[in-house]
Amino acid sequence: MTTAPEGFDEAALEAERGMLMSLSYRMLGTVADAEDAVQETYARWYRMSPAERAAIQNPAAWLTRVASRVCLDQLGSARARRERYVGEWLPEPLPGGTGMFATPPSTDPLDRVTLDESVATALLIVLESLTPAERVAFVLHDVFAMPFTEIAEVVGRSPDACRKLASTARRHVRERRAGSAPREQHDAVVLAFTEAAGTGDLQALLPLLDPDVVLVSDGGGLASAARRPVLGPDHVGRYILGQLAKLGAALTVSLHETADGLTLAFGEGDVIHSVAVLDVRDGRVARVWIMRNPEKLGLWNA
Known part of the structure; x- marks a missing residue:
């Protein structure tokens, strides 16, 4: 003992x-x-x-x-x-x-x-x-x-x-x-991004994306995700809208207060399967980090 x-x-x-x-x-x-x-x-x-x-x-x-x-x-x-x-x-x-x-x-x-x-x-x-x-x-x-x-x-x-x-x-x-948006501006852009993405209209989403925007998604081989970073407003916008369209009517979207500011969570029913963190600079989304690996979403579904 x-x-x-x-x-x-x-x-x-x-x-x-x-x-x-x-x-x-x-x-x-x-x-x-x-x-x-x-x-x-x-x-x-x-x-x-x-x-x-x-x-x-x-x-x-x-x-x-x-x-x-x-x-x-x-x-x-x-x-x-x-x-x-x-x-x-x-x-x-x-x-x-x-x-x-x-x-x-x-x-x-x-x-x-x-x-x-x-x-x-x-x-x-x-x-x-x-x-x-x-x-x-x-x-x-x-x-x-x-x-x-x-x-x-x-x-x-x-x-x-x-x-x-x-x-x-x-x-x-x-x-x-350096250059990261203060919390109030970050959250305002996230809300605008959520509304624009919800329309399914690429032209509504593009003005909110930085010219050098990068999207990275992590599936860990356990969930579908882009294997390489997605670059540029057009490609990032199309990727986001394409993923939302695939999920269809069963998709639920919720906003959560986190250390990064307002953060998007996507799921079906009570199960969250994706979390998107946005990095906002100069009033636009400069980085999109999407977590889809279920092993890294345990606390979101606790």
Whole structure:
């Protein structure tokens, strides 16, 4: 039978799971990968002897460091896993009000992303372009306010090197997110987009699409989706209207408040089979990310 260190009971140990899920999701981009990382973290705890566990003065901090290392290892092998993925890969969109992700500690918000933004699909897609070490340093410092001395223990580099990693990541995030519409404008464009798409008229939809609009859909080989990005207003508009026409009269469309602003969900009856996140810039839709992989829509159908 396993035992926790004196003064730290099993309930307190388990209470850290929400925070570990919160951290791991932001690093890995899917709930399933986050669950695997958290499970491995607890497995490493229980594989230690009682004496080894008793020697750990701060089990919560230990769990956070180990989960971060597990995520770093997973990110290092992600490229090979993505090469085997069927079609385009997108991070898992979260519905609003997801209570399974604990709130990071409140700190000075300067030079840090907001809590909502840290689970936004738009930000997670930017994080995918970072190196594993940059992403881990950014999430740990800019979202969870971990000191660079502790981040150094996770990534195996000096505190100064970790500070540079986070700075580089922060600059990249700012550059990629520059020009994104404020929430009010974003939601207004999403409403106009929904109305125009509902008419089935391409000419009504085209003015709402940026000249360089890109649509990416993720089916994971489990649902029909475009295998490659769809480029340009005409192609994107025709793709969207074609997909809606295929779904027919049984289609239900609903709008949901998420970290990305208003987000579209499509389904039949009570089952959501597609979620569309729109990135709005200069009053037009610049990116459309459509999640159709049912394994990444579990929380939408919980």
